Amino acid sequence: MERKMLVLDIDGTLTNSKKEITSKTKEAIIKLQKNGHIVVIASGRPTAGIIDIADELELDVYGGFVLSYNGAKITSWRTNEVVYQQVLPAxxxxxxxxxxxxxxxxxxxxxxxxxxxxxxxxxxxxxxxxxxxxxxxxxxxxxxxxxxxxxxxxxxxxxxxxxxxxxxxxxxxxxxxxxxxxxxxxxxxxxQNVDKAATLDVLVNMLGLNKENTICCGDGFNDLSMIKYAGIGVAMENAQEIVKESADYVTKSNDDDGIVHVIEKFIFNEKKAV
Structure with a gap:
């Protein structure tokens, strides 16, 4: 099985309407990391607003990454090192x-x-x-x-x-x-030139991966760039219409464990995710 990178927006994608990660979604994400795949959280949130989620998904244990500020900063969650960032001119x-x-x-x-x-x-x-x-x-x-x-x-x-x-x-x-x-x-x-796709490309090249093995999931306008960039761009059922139109695949909603279906279909190739 080729090593894949699953890239997840948070609000409206990874978390449900209660802003929670369901146990089923968490289990699926831990499982794919145990199988050697990489998980990346890509959010418009500041890094401080992602800490609890990244820790809950054990990105520090399995070597995942956080793309915060819509990609203006990349943090290695295992080492807590900022490996890339761009700043606004003062x-x-x-x-x-x-x-x-x-x-x-x-x-x-x-x-x-x-x-x-x-x-x-x-x-x-x-x-x-x-x-x-x-x-x-x-x-x-x-x-x-x-x-x-x-x-x-x-x-x-x-x-x-x-x-x-x-x-x-x-x-x-x-x-x-x-x-x-x-x-x-x-x-x-x-x-200038900061969006989730541009920064994700930096990370993909940094890790020596193939962008065709990236699966990017989102629901909002700021997810468009990475959904278009990805080997497989996934929109949630609850996504903005333009996001769904731009995606390769539309999964179930964030309130129906849509990420689990993506993992089953595109990483573990399980038939039940149709």
């Missing part, structure tokens, strides 16, 4: 802050186990902090406080407004930064 912190204030949208970045903001709170910012299990830290002035390396900024707004913000930012800085929505209400801003 000048954009003030530019993005001014844009957020002018357009009345939320703006956050990340520091240790905090979501850092200098703008008003909204329910989407609160949601980001909650799903990552970290607190919101208000700072002022934001551009002066954020004098550390930043892998990603996130703007938050109502979906219609977020689409408008995404388009505006791409018109202004699309040739300089990577800007796209991960959820209808989240606009991700990262260093």
């Amino acid at each position: 000048k954009y912190i003030r530019i993005l802050y001014d844009f957020a204030k002018e357009n009345n949208v939320g703006l956050v970045t990340y520091e240790d186990e905090c979501v850092v903001t200098g703008t008003r709170h909204d329910k989407y910012m609160e949601h980001e902090a909650k799903i990552n299990g970290i607190r919101i830290k208000d700072v002022a002035p934001f551009p002066d406080y954020v004098n550390f390396n930043v892998n990603k900024c996130l703007m938050t707004a109502e979906p219609e407004k977020a689409l408008e913000v995404e388009n505006k930012l791409n018109e202004m800085y699309g040739n300089e930064l990577s800007i796209y929505r991960s959820e209808p209400f989240f606009v991700e801003i990262m260093p």
Whole structure:
């Protein structure tokens, strides 16, 4: 059996609607790692928001990896070493802050186990902090406080407004930064040419693997790049329609152990996963 790499988004993919990994899904993931395959968590979340999940799946034991910030950082979970990262040029912190204030949208970045903001709170910012299990830290002035390396900024707004913000930012800085929505209400801003596929390609080459043996699973807009990149691109049944249209295979939903069916079908070739 050829060594394969299973790449998993978290929210809406690996975890169910309760933000939990079911015992059946966990068992299947542990089994494939015991059989020598590699598991990679690829998420828009900050690294701090992935720790519990990576530990639950025993990535440290079996040598898995975490791609956080939509791929701006790769961490080897066995050694806790950052093996690759890209950061936003410092000048954009003030530019993005001014844009957020002018357009009345939320703006956050990340520091240790905090979501850092200098703008008003909204329910989407609160949601980001909650799903990552970290607190919101208000700072002022934001551009002066954020004098550390930043892998990603996130703007938050109502979906219609977020689409408008995404388009505006791409018109202004699309040739300089990577800007796209991960959820209808989240606009991700990262260093140029950063997305899950670009960073996954770095990891695949680093490990000397064949990208045809990668299986990438996701449900959101920010999963599109890796689903198109993968040897087998998988969309969850609950995925955005454009994601399902771009996938090689649509599995069951995140509430119906869709990842288990992927593992059975494409790694262990078990007939029951039809």
